[in-house]
Amino acid sequence: MPSPIQVFVARRFVTMNRSMPYATHVAVRDGRVLGMGGPEIRDAFGPAGFDDRFAGDIVVPGFVEGHGHAADGLMWRNTYAGYFPRTAPDGTRHAGFKSIAEVVAHLRRAEAAMTDLDRPLVAWGFDPIYFGGPRMTRADLDAISTRRLVVVAHVSGHILNVNGAVLERAGFSADSNLDGLVRDEGGQLTGELRGPAVMGRANRVTGDAGLSRLLDVAALRDFSRLTRRVGVTTSTDLANPLPDESVAALRAATAAEDFPLRLVPALRAREYSVPDGIARVAALRRHNTDKLHFGIAKLVVDGSIQGFSARLRWPGYHNGAPNGLWYVAPAELFGIVEAYHRAGIQLHIHTNGDEASELATEAVARANDAFPRAGHRHTLQHCQMADEAIFQRMRAAGMCVNLFANHIYYWGEQHRALTMGPSRADRLDACATALAVGVKLAIHSDTPVTPVDPLFTMWCAVNRITAEGRVLGEHERITAVEALRAVTLGAAYTVNLDHAVGSIDTGKFADFAVLDRDPLEVPSMEIRDIQVRAIVSGGTVFANA
Amino acid sequence: MTPIPLTPVGGFLGAGKTTLVNHLLATADRRFGVLVNDFGAIAIDAALIAAHDGGVVSLTNGCVCCETGGDLGAGLAQLATRDPPIDHAIVEASGVGDPWRIAQLALVEPGFSLDPIVVVADALNLERQLAGRWVADTVRGQLLAAEIVVLNKIDLAPDPAGARAALASLCPMAPVVETRNAAVAIGRLSFPVSPRPRFRANPASAHAFPVWHYLPARPFDRARLRAVLAALPRSILRVKGFCRLDGDPAASLLQFAAGQWALSPYGEAPPGLVVIGTPEMPAPPDLVARFDFALLEQ
Ligand SMILES: [Zn+2]
Numbered sequence A: 001m002p003s004p005i006q007v008f009v010a011r012r013f014v015t016m017n018r019s020m021p022y023a024t025h026v027a028v029r030d031g032r033v034l035g036m037g038g039p040e041i042r043d044a045f046g047p048a049g050f051d052d053r054f055a056g057d058i059v060v061p062g063f064v065e066g067h068g069h070a071a072d073g074l075m076w077r078n079t080y081a082g083y084f085p086r087t088a089p090d091g092t093r094h095a096g097f098k099s100i101a102e103v104v105a106h107l108r109r110a111e112a113a114m115t116d117l118d119r120p121l122v123a124w125g126f127d128p129i130y131f132g133g134p135r136m137t138r139a140d141l142d143a144i145s146t147r148r149l150v151v152v153a154h155v156s157g158h159i160l161n162v163n164g165a166v167l168e169r170a171g172f173s174a175d176s177n178l179d180g181l182v183r184d185e186g187g188q189l190t191g192e193l194r195g196p197a198v199m200g201r202a203n204r205v206t207g208d209a210g211l212s213r214l215l216d217v218a219a220l221r222d223f224s225r226l227t228r229r230v231g232v233t234t235s236t237d238l239a240n241p242l243p244d245e246s247v248a249a250l251r252a253a254t255a256a257e258d259f260p261l262r263l264v265p266a267l268r269a270r271e272y273s274v275p276d277g278i279a280r281v282a283a284l285r286r287h288n289t290d291k292l293h294f295g296i297a298k299l300v301v302d303g304s305i306q307g308f309s310a311r312l313r314w315p316g317y318h319n320g321a322p323n324g325l326w327y328v329a330p331a332e333l334f335g336i337v338e339a340y341h342r343a344g345i346q347l348h349i350h351t352n353g354d355e356a357s358e359l360a361t362e363a364v365a366r367a368n369d370a371f372p373r374a375g376h377r378h379t380l381q382h383c384q385m386a387d388e389a390i391f392q393r394m395r396a397a398g399m400c401v402n403l404f405a406n407h408i409y410y411w412g413e414q415h416r417a418l419t420m421g422p423s424r425a426d427r428l429d430a431c432a433t434a435l436a437v438g439v440k441l442a443i444h445s446d447t448p449v450t451p452v453d454p455l456f457t458m459w460c461a462v463n464r465i466t467a468e469g470r471v472l473g474e475h476e477r478i479t480a481v482e483a484l485r486a487v488t489l490g491a492a493y494t495v496n497l498d499h500a501v502g503s504i505d506t507g508k509f510a511d512f513a514v515l516d517r518d519p520l521e522v523p524s525m526e527i528r529d530i531q532v533r534a535i536v537s538g539g540t541v542f543a544n545a
Numbered sequence B: 001m002t003p004i005p006l007t008p009v010g011g012f013l014g015a016g017k018t019t020l021v022n023h024l025l026a027t028a029d030r031r032f033g034v035l036v037n038d039f040g041a042i043a044i045d046a047a048l049i050a051a052h053d054g055g056v057v058s059l060t061n062g063c064v065c066c067e068t069g070g071d072l073g074a075g076l077a078q079l080a081t082r083d084p085p086i087d088h089a090i091v092e093a094s095g096v097g098d099p100w101r102i103a104q105l106a107l108v109e110p111g112f113s114l115d116p117i118v119v120v121a122d123a124l125n126l127e128r129q130l131a132g133r134w135v136a137d138t139v140r141g142q143l144l145a146a147e148i149v150v151l152n153k154i155d156l157a158p159d160p161a162g163a164r165a166a167l168a169s170l171c172p173m174a175p176v177v178e179t180r181n182a183a184v185a186i187g188r189l190s191f192p193v194s195p196r197p198r199f200r201a202n203p204a205s206a207h208a209f210p211v212w213h214y215l216p217a218r219p220f221d222r223a224r225l226r227a228v229l230a231a232l233p234r235s236i237l238r239v240k241g242f243c244r245l246d247g248d249p250a251a252s253l254l255q256f257a258a259g260q261w262a263l264s265p266y267g268e269a270p271p272g273l274v275v276i277g278t279p280e281m282p283a284p285p286d287l288v289a290r291f292d293f294a295l296l297e298q
Helices: A039-043 A100-112 A138-142 A164-170 A196-205 A217-229 A244-255 A274-285 A330-342 A354-370 A388-396 A406-419 A431-437 A454-463 A480-486 A489-494 A524-529 B017-026 B046-051 B072-080 B099-108 B126-130 B136-144 B161-170 B222-230 B284-293
Strands: A005-014 A022-029 A032-037 A048-051 A058-061 A063-065 A121-126 A150-154 A159-162 A181-183 A189-194 A232-240 A262-268 A296-300 A346-351 A379-382 A400-403 A440-443 A512-515 A532-537 A540-543 B004-010 B032-036 B055-058 B088-092 B112-114 B118-122 B148-152 B176-178 B211-214 B236-244 B251-257 B260-267 B272-277
Touching (some): A022 A039, A032 A039, A039 A048, A063 A454, A063 A489, A100 A121, A100 A138, A138 A159, A150 A164, A159 A196, A164 A196, A189 A196, A196 B099, A217 A244, A217 A532, A232 A346, A232 A512, A232 A532, A274 A296, A296 A330, A330 A346, A354 A379, A354 A388, A388 A431, A406 A454, A431 A440, A431 A480, A440 A454, A440 A489, A454 A480, A480 A489, A480 A524, B004 B072, B004 B099, B017 B046, B017 B088, B017 B118, B072 B099, B099 B112, B118 B126, B118 B136, B211 B284
Parallel strands (some): A005 A058, A063 A232, A121 A150, A296 A346, A400 A440, B004 B112, B032 B055
Antiparallel strands (some): A022 A032, A532 A540, B211 B272, B236 B251, B236 B272, B251 B260
16 A cells, blocks of 8 residues: 655745746655645645645745754753854753853853862853953953863854863963963963964863764754754764764664754765775765765865965965965875765865865866766865856866855954955855856855854845845845755755755655745845744654744 | 973975884884874884884864864873873874974973974975975975974985075074985984083084073072063073972973973972073073073072
């Protein structure tokens, strides 16, 4: 006996499917779309159940987060201390902390709720750049506790604030003079630590409560609570070292019937020698299921623009900072790219600065010239400063791009003032140029760096508004339908899943995001305010409370 | 516990860093602990390390997305606690890594004493790299941090004059050891270890680092010591040893390199500082005057 058929009805399905862009009825069997159209669909495939709970809603393909980190599910074991609003996996909404006093008060409450004095209080996401003058000091954190270790990590990833207990445990005294120990006018340590050497030591004495912990099933489930709330039904985990324990956790989490997320983990290629990494991807592919998709690998070429570690072309950093760092030697990159390319493995290459994007494009072009392979879809991730010439070369080499549209809002002002300066900052995450040139486009959040929320990411690409309300690069704005494609089918294309997810079409997984309003029809400034009522994952409804 | 000497080995991809480390291991007279932060084409010979009861810690790229080498300090801490304990740590930077960053970790991480920063340069390719489209600033930055340069593959370079000239202009204070197959003895890459009671300028060897001993007669005044250390010329490469600071009951361990220093409480230890420099470093009377100035007034 064939499985039962369920017909969903909505005010409108926006399918992203060129043959039938809109529908009111979608029939689903075995977790896949059987067909879509008008009321005639209701009985077209035989007797069917009827689900009209979304009859007043707009349904779009489930969103695809093309660059996220499942480690977001781990972050919330520590205390959020960020400036911007953010929702925890359990649904707790943090309004964001608008002053040092607010952060300290929040941390004091968190400390009061802790019992074991040996446990450090670790806060993350601290973002003082909008506070104006004052910096957080050791005295602020000593007021929370002089005995418990207290660490506050900045969202940039390049600064920590710690209390006196951490300074003492780490052996940092005012008598020392080490790079990265910030002092006040009286020469005393302020508890602000900058750079990997002193930060690494402080992290170690507090037990490395950061991003380096391995994912477990609970963290993956917490990650799926974050993604389903914002309409995401497929997400990358970009990247993961993928040791056996992590693979076991990924398999266990995604095997659960009620796990509402398809995961695409990328192998962090530099955890392995090249032959071992290629063999690891091949071995992991055997574990692929409908909900777990191994097969891609990640490389990191440079650092971050706001951390001044991205590799920039002339004229370099606007504030005169020296050029950033290569995380892999150019000649070595050519060899790694060629080896993975020849092995048929798709690469996701992190490049922030334009010099890094240029180099990575050159590496892919050389590999593809020597060993032509149609449809390799190697993708530059972030690629925030590429200009038209780089996009042209990317297109010629058959590459895709996943641009960091959220950066426009969260760091646009800093890029304009410090890193790229006016005019060059206008081409930050140049979505319109990429599309005009014909490069396949996705846009992303890089969660937990910025919160996962594809409607917000769309809003950024469509409006290009900074946190201070300035339009940054009006000519790089794209339309709502282009942005919707970039967070659905476009992102699916960049992870080789466009045959399975990203649009509503016969044979594809019945993965939907149910919205209260149509992102293609609301005023563009309201796209980020659209509510996600539910997701449907493989035909199963997961409603938002 | 005596601090473990730590040798950072930097140099661009292909210069011969791993060959040098393997050579040091093959000719080892002590237990080496090795920290590697890369997946080069040549592997560290683990068998060589095991044969000497030493240890190797492999690191991979650090944390989630945007940071590399985040766990280098953790790797060092692991080396420091090995059983049996190691006599000497070697940290091989990645081919694009900044060896000074490793040196900084040796100042931050307790239990290590920073030996010269060794940078391996490729006699055959150095000039081309210094003019390279993507790598010039990286190679230059590595050499600027060098305290000893190993100019390797000297046998393969038809005319090494250009490489020599580049080194002379980029790191004029660093002695250059020319070699093939990176065959350099650890003794040539280390600071003198045996205590030498008097200032020693040794014109016979271009690779010697003069050493001077200082015995503080009284505890140091904190502010004055800070001023003295901050004003030391670049020809002073290291100041290390024990001293007392005003008001502290215990001795402090001082480690100074390139204008940075760590002073950490140590417990009981007889005071005495070792000052190591290049042949250009100030003469003993000048050094005595500088450090005496930092003493507490009587
Ligand atoms: Zn990322």
